[in-house]
Amino acid sequence: MVEENTTPTSTTKHDFFETQAVLDLKRWFQAIISSHKTLFTLLWLAAFTSAFLWQRDAVSGLVVMHGGGESLKKSESSLLYPKLRPVGFSLVDFGGVGDGVTMNTKAFERAVSEISKLGEKGGGQLNVPPGRWLTAPFNLTSHITLFLHQDAVILGVQDEKYWPLVPALPSYGYGREHPGPRYTSLIHGQNLTDVVITGHNGTINGQGQTWWTKYLQKVLNHTRGPLVQILWSSDILITNITLRDSPFWTLHPYDCKNVTIKNLTILAPVYRAPNTDGIDPDSCEDMLIENCYISVGDDAIAIKSGWDQYGIAYGKPSKNIVIRNLVVRSNVSAGISIGSEMSGGVSNVTVENILVWKSRRAIRIKTAPGRGGFVRQISYKNLTFENCRVGIVVKTDYNQHPDAGYDPKALPLLEDISFTGVRGQAVRVPVRIQGSQDIPVRNVTFKDMFVGLISKRVKKKKHIFQCAFVRGQVIGTIFPAPCENFDQYNEQGQLVKHAVSWNVTDIDYQI
Known part of the structure; x- marks a missing residue:
């Protein structure tokens, strides 16, 4: 007994x-x-x-x-x-x-x-x-x-x-x-x-x-x-x-x-319940996740494919994954994440019809030197952020490693990532894409985006895109205005303005 x-x-x-x-x-x-x-x-x-x-x-x-x-x-x-x-x-x-x-x-x-x-x-x-x-x-x-x-x-x-x-x-x-x-x-x-x-x-x-x-x-x-x-x-x-x-x-x-995986409720306390991710597809192929409610103490969903040299050697990507019609919350981490263990690669992922509420981050891609692998052909559609500290994050210095045997020259590839139909309110930082000279973020597309700020504690001048070593395009008018790393096109697909730079514009970790 x-x-x-x-x-x-x-x-x-x-x-x-x-x-x-x-x-x-x-x-x-x-x-x-x-x-x-x-x-x-x-x-x-x-x-x-x-x-x-x-x-x-x-x-x-x-x-x-x-x-x-x-x-x-x-x-x-x-x-x-x-x-x-x-x-x-x-x-x-x-x-x-x-x-x-x-x-x-x-x-x-x-x-x-x-x-x-x-x-x-x-x-x-x-x-x-x-x-x-x-x-x-x-x-x-x-x-x-x-x-x-x-x-x-x-x-x-x-x-x-x-x-x-x-x-x-x-x-x-x-x-x-x-x-x-x-x-x-x-x-x-x-x-x-x-x-x-x-x-x-x-x-x-x-x-x-x-x-x-x-x-x-x-x-x-x-x-x-x-x-x-x-x-x-x-x-x-x-x-x-x-x-x-x-x-x-x-x-x-x-x-x-x-x-x-469908029609699940996944729960854990949003504080002091460490690493209680909701769903972690790991080196998986042909997967559907839909119609779930997830509120947990870490990432609601985190797509993975192995860790550093071990994941590179195993060589099994996560691919052909659809995630849709979810309501998620993560006060500690992010609503929908890719990584940080993504050394086998992640590709052909669609994330659509997602509400992320009262979370530290809404959407995040995280990786680091030593990971290798790739994150590509990722499509986000119809996202709603409600009361999130940061809306969209791409982070390339998430330096957790299994041991000293990883290769710091194994650099991940990040490319072909699109965001269409993004809405939000009470979001401090709408977008933070932190590439690096070694790990640039290529071909990122934004279209139909309006993310508002409702907070007297944060100055409006900080309610901006934060960018470093990223290149891509913006189609049509979005709010707030994108950083100058992006080519800007009108709704008819005509080029309006070339990117000015693809180096750092503004990264502020205090907000």
Whole structure:
């Protein structure tokens, strides 16, 4: 028997964060209604509302993406619908007890083992009924559907002695926080195909409070484990569930193909819940992320592909990824990030219909000398920033390295990045693109942008584009005015003004 290690204090903190988030959202809605914004904002209200209606969506299948810069295609030939499993089980059938105290690891393991025998018959579904199902980490199998009832909560045991150690990922060569092995994830799968995690908005709760405290106190000897991690797998669907309070990154697909993630709620406290990224696609190909609400203690989404020399050697880019229709918040880091571990490369990514609210940064690309790799063919469309310190950031000196073995001459390539349809209010710095002489940022395009400043604390003269070693173009009129690094074209595509410089204009880290 293992008792839960939660306290009234931690519960009160979570209630505070959630209550504060609700109040902030209510104030945001009132501001929108009172200001009579444009049709674009009204459309965003509809998108915002739909992000919370995840329970209405049926399991809709896995999606394959095609082509270089093309958007996601949903032809019938590209849709793979999850099969109706011929056999279903309840966790109770294998001795599960949902009292929040009894350990259910063996029950999960027995159920997964039984389903693993049914692959040739189409697999099986494991139903997790109402209750609080305490467990240590367990593995999934191919051709499985893990289905959570709306009142089902899978709870991760808090004592690290129940979390096995596994080797560092090959494209990292390092646990990430410590050298050597790392703790496994609560729900783990590798070398699998046809895996579905779904339900009626049931919850997987990592109970990460103990892990965060130990990390901040520097008493852990190994890297914390993610909440859900799927490695070297294909045909993955994760939908209609809540993920919360992960010890580390929340959802980490690694070197996977054909992954659909939709209708998720991902939560962690926005302060003192370190590295609780929401979704981290890592060396993944053909992925759709849509209709999610994410509020966490680090990046809401961070696209990755390995770290320095290890990522370069592994050589698996993240590519063909569509991220759309999300509401995200990150007080510590950024709403949507690429990097900083991007040494295998990131390409052909579309990010569209995104609301980032009350965040430190909205959109960020981060890299450094030693990373190598590339970030290219990245398209951002229909972005809304609400109360963000910085709107768009490109940073080329994010100098965290696994060890001294990286090559400082391995320089990343950043090019072909576009922003179309950007709206914002209460944003201190709309754009900060900090290239360098060694890592210039090439072919950046802005079109249809209006990002306003509503704050008496920041001087209007600081509400500007901040640029260094960047080259690109601006199409039509945007606000605020771009820096002089950009060629300017009118709406008809005619050149109006050549760029004056591509060196530093103004980088001010005090705002």
